Amino acid sequence: MNPIIEIHNLNAGYENKPDVLKNVSLTVFENDFLGIIGPNGGGKTTLLKAILGLIQPVSGSITFLDAGKKVSHLNIGYLPQINQIDKKFPISVHEVILSGLTLRGKFIKRYTAEDKQKVEPIAVKMGIENLLHRAIGELSGGQLQRVLLGRAIIDNPKLIILDEPSSYVDKLFETNFYKLLDEINKEIAIVLVSHDVGTIISQVKNIACVNQSLHYHCGSNISQEWLMGAYDSCPIEILGHGSLPHRVLLQHDHDHDEKE
Numbered sequence: 001m002n003p004i005i006e007i008h009n010l011n012a013g014y015e016n017k018p019d020v021l022k023n024v025s026l027t028v029f030e031n032d033f034l035g036i037i038g039p040n041g042g043g044k045t046t047l048l049k050a051i052l053g054l055i056q057p058v059s060g061s062i063t064f065l066d067a068g069k070k071v072s073h074l075n076i077g078y079l080p081q082i083n084q085i086d087k088k089f090p091i092s093v094h095e096v097i098l099s100g101l102t103l104r105g106k107f108i109k110r111y112t113a114e115d116k117q118k119v120e121p122i123a124v125k126m127g128i129e130n131l132l133h134r135a136i137g138e139l140s141g142g143q144l145q146r147v148l149l150g151r152a153i154i155d156n157p158k159l160i161i162l163d164e165p166s167s168y169v170d171k172l173f174e175t176n177f178y179k180l181l182d183e184i185n186k187e188i189a190i191v192l193v194s195h196d197v198g199t200i201i202s203q204v205k206n207i208a209c210v211n212q213s214l215h216y217h218c219g220s221n222i223s224q225e226w227l228m229g230a231y232d233s234c235p236i237e238i239l240g241h242g243s244l245p246h247r248v249l250l251q252h253d254h255d256h257d258e259k260e
């Protein structure tokens with residue numbers, strides 16, 4: 001498997017909190033489906049921001065690769081948490097999907113007719129072609145999620161990053177959404193952040209737990225027992241949640257097991 005992102009000994013954070021991520025190393029592969037879990041405030045979003053270039057590393061490196069060769073840039077689609085979207089903003093589904101196309105390198109910063117033609121096939125793929133002219137304020141949470149997914153993939157990215165995609169949608173939408181992600185994953189690598197460990201277990205190929213440092217767990221065939229063993233230094237609260245195992249990682253400290 002070819003790596004597309006290699007992170008080595010990354011230290012990153014914010015001006016007033018520079019040590020959110022400590023010594024983080026991680027590889028994301030072509031067609032990977034990597035689940036990122038961890039407690040609130042553990043640094044999951046900060047890791048995504050570092051990958052997206054929204055914050056600069058204090059030290060360490062993030063390298064992008066294409067067919068084994070280092071490249072300066074990787075085309076990454078991002079699907080934000082839907083509570084970050086202002087649904088009152090007067091914009092149509094068509095416009096939101098179109099806005100995922102980068103205008104980088106274009107002399108005239110305007111979408112062409114050719115660009116606009118790319119929207120409909122994406123909407124068909126997402127099953128929202130009948131919503132193209134609706135305002136986003138008229139959509140359900142699940143429909144908006146699909147619109148944002150369409151926006152994330154329209155520019156043919158190598159990787160899409162999804163931050164908590166199943167929050168605020170019901171179980172049926174969630175199941176259908178993950179079927180869609182499986183389809184997309186045949187062509188595009190996915191990094192998925194979720195608090196729902198049950199969802200992560202049933203969907204992803206590899207898992208990373210971020211809590212200042214990062215623990216990587218390779219493989220998709222993860223049993224409850226495996227998870228308990230792998231996280232023996234992290235208190236995990238087990239909750240009943242339909243037929244899926246559902247756990248919440250409580251605040252824990254990876255420095256502790258590194259010293260052992």
Ligand SMILES: Nc1ncnc2c1ncn2[C@@H]1O[C@H](COP(=O)(O)OP(=O)(O)OP(=O)(O)O)[C@@H](O)[C@H]1O
Pocket residue numbers: 014015016017020038039040041042043044045046047
């Ligand atoms: N812009 C910022 N400036 C300063 N500190 C920040 C900033 N954004 C996040 N933090 C802090 O960095 C730490 C990690 O936050 P981050 O959002 O990466 O965690 P998370 O794992 O994504 O959390 P959650 O699961 O709650 O979304 C937290 O202590 C948070 O308060």
